[in-house]
Amino acid sequence: MSKFFKIYCYTKNDPEALAECSEVSIQASPEVLRELSSFLRNAADKLERSSGNIDHIHLQDETKSRSDEFPDVIAVLPTNH
Numbered sequence: 001m002s003k004f005f006k007i008y009c010y011t012k013n014d015p016e017a018l019a020e021c022s023e024v025s026i027q028a029s030p031e032v033l034r035e036l037s038s039f040l041r042n043a044a045d046k047l048e049r050s051s052g053n054i055d056h057i058h059l060q061d062e063t064k065s066r067s068d069e070f071p072d073v074i075a076v077l078p079t080n081h
Contacts, residue, residue: 004078006020006078007020007021007022007023007024008020008021009021009024035063036059036073039059039062039063039073039075040073040075042062043057043062043075044075047075047077052077054077055076055077055079056074056075056076056077057074057075058072058073058074059072059073059074059075060072
């Protein structure tokens with residue numbers, strides 16, 4: 001699989017408009033940063049093993065300690081790039 005990386009986001013001001021972002025800042029405790037890192041590694045493994053049967057995984061679905069007050073992170077396989 002080739003290397004590919006894009007970031008998209010919804011803003012709180014317009015939660016219906018998906019925008020491609022050029023930069024992301026994550027303000028979080030070291031504990032949460034480690035949790036995000038673990039999620040991304042596990043999501044990459046699951047997406048790779050799924051052979052295309054899964055195209056995305058939500059942090060909030062995988063980490064039960066998260067609530068709706070935190071932004072969701074979604075790991076997504078690229079379709080066409």
